[in-house]
Amino acid sequence: MRYPSMTALRALDAVARLGSVTDAARQLNLTRSAISHQINSLEQSLGFALTERIGRGIGLTYRGECYAREVHQILADIQEAGRRFEDQQISGKLRISCNPGFASFWLCYHINDFLRQYPQVQLQVVTPRAPDDTSDPNADLFIAYGIGDWPDLLVEQIVALHFFPVCSPRLINALGGLKTPQELAGFPLIHMSDQTDWRVWLAAAGASSIDAGSGIIFSDAHCAQSACIAAQGVAIGDNLLSGDALARGLLVRPFEIAINPLRGYFLVVDPTKAERSVVQAFSTWLKNQLLATTQGISDKPPISS
Missing domain, CATH: 3.40.190.10 (Periplasmic binding protein-like II)
Structure with missing residues (x-):
């Protein structure tokens, strides 16, 4: 069996995808007769029929549909390989x-x-x-x-970013649960850089009576979250930096209230x-x-x- 030409494979793929010789010809910038010729040539190479007459048009045979799916995947792989080599030009x-x-x-x-x-x-x-x-x-x-x-x-x-309190489930269990923002008064607070995030969140949650100045301030986000995971207090987390720890269960989000930071x-x-x-x-x-x-x-x- 001869190797089929790329033009013939693209013609079959276009007919299979578009369901029309006319549309396939338009997409590939060929004539209808050229599309038909390419498919006939492909059938001769393969030794079986790819298309059949359906009324005044044509459709794919069962073997033609199966073969067309394989061809489509191969063409997609070739295109992807070209994209990867094109990307490698970036250096x-x-x-x-x-x-x-x-x-x-x-x-x-x-x-x-x-x-x-x-x-x-x-x-x-x-x-x-x-x-x-x-x-x-x-x-x-x-x-x-x-x-x-x-x-x-x-x-x-x-x-x-969305900011919200996060803490270790061990801390909640050790201190007997955390059901309302007002109960944060019994928990140590962890701050990043300053107390601003806690002040804004407590005000949004209707718990301004809690002393936002208590707790410990870290200058580094990694230290603040590490202390939080180690059950040293409750911190203000966010949907980006806390995402992995929340997904793994290292941290939990006790309240649904979130704020949009500046x-x-x-x-x-x-x-x-x-x-x-x-x-x-x-x-x-x-x-x-x-x-x-x-x-x-x-x-x-x-x-x-």
Whole structure:
């Protein structure tokens, strides 16, 4: 049996998908007679009929339908192989300045997916001194935490955050349960950077009488969440950094009330570097991956702060 031509395989695939020789001819920019000729040639190579007359038109035989499904998958695999090799043309060094909390709780768990898609990229991830610091002149892009105010830079919010209390189930069990926000008075509070998040959440929950200034302040999100997982207190978590711990049962969310913080995570890029193909590839990958991994983590309607 001779190897079938690619044109003949594409003709069969188009007829099978579109259900019409005319539509197949239009999509492939061929004539109807050329499509018919290609399918006839393919039938002669295979030794069995792919099409049959149905009224004034034609349809696929049972063997034709089965063969067309195999052909469609092969053509899809060929197209995917071409896309992967095209992606591999993206190369060079990429230095990412990433907020430590985002790096620890999200990027470190997903970054290898980017490298699998773009194996020729030389990737370096660094953490800045402050969550909103975008001063590193050697960085190609920044994943920064703030209110989105970075003059003269391209700024795009990459995930909408919802804040809510989280704690270890061991802590709740040890202290006899946690049913209402007012009962937080008997629990140690864990803060990140300052007490602002707790003050706003307690006000939204109608529990302003609780002393939001109590507890311990951590300057690092990793330390704050580690202390929370270790049952040292109740922290304000969010749908991004707390997502994995919530999914694994290391943390629980005792209340449905959530707030929309003024701050969030932003992709920040110098306009002079934004057109680099490696920067665009990472930016697209980051947004798609975030969308895939954060959907459904926190679907409770938040209260705006």
